[in-house]
Amino acid sequence: MKSLALDTEFAELLADSHLRLVGAPLVERDIAPADAARWLYEDAPFVLLAHNTDADPRFVYANRTAQRCFEYDWDEFTRLHSRLSAEQPNRDERERLLDDVRSKGYSSDYRGLRIAKSGRRFWIEKAIVWNLVDRAGVYRGQAARFADWTDA
Template sequence: MQPHLTPESQAFARLLAESFTHWTGRDLLTLQMSVTPAKAGAPLQRAAQPAEPPLLSRDHAAPAEALYTAPFALVAHGTEPDPIFCYANRAAQALWEMDWAAFTQLPSRMSAEPASAIQDDRNRLMAAALANGWIADYSGIRVSATGRRFEIRDTVLWNVVDGAGKRWGQAARVGESVKLLAQQRL
């Protein structure tokens, strides 16, 4: 069985989609408004709505497959003291140049260059999302498994939470990526 289609991954994909909609009011795949966004600290609501967001179908494999094959990079890490990625769709695996098995063993801090300014920027981003539930329009420098540098842009970072308010980690939807030359500085 493909790793993104295990029962655990299917459930997590649904949680990614529900959390994204909870915080932003938008569908994770289409970015169309579907509900009123939540305030920071608000528990995940599954209230009845006139129309269910497109990604949240009753078929659990369909959302998992849709997210895995989406044209944008989507990653998530857990809540460990040094968080480790627990999800990376196909676009993220291509961007960071590693497969699911390698990606889901990688501490998320290692997705960025080790330079203190870049790590400090990344840490500020994580703290802001943790405090507010989500942030949008983030950009930053990242590095692939082969050392290729790239900038992520128009990135949304959000807290992954369940219906009981338990935080499962954080996720990021990368809107755009731009390759950088080895010596290129922003």
């Protein structure tokens, strides 16, 4: 499978879906469109994650900030089922959030407990989760961004 880390079409899907559904730009205005994929992956000051549409969704994207936060490298992240980013007792709450996003398009100001590779637990704060819907209206998964997290 092709890596989406620096894929310009995937970066456009992330940014375009975010703008249409959330109503705010994902990429800083002074970043040229040609540089958006690199900026989102390497320099964005927030965690940016995306999972696919599988019945048990798997991460397909995790920027460098996400990799540092969750302690997984790209290859590990993109083999990880997204439900495993939360511990079992917190998965029902996470699933309710994702169901809400599927029906409404996005959710903002989400707070939830997550777990890193090392077992470190942390709270994500003020997260925005949105559907990835391409310009043809095809549902391609969900994405999340957050800039605030604190160890639990």
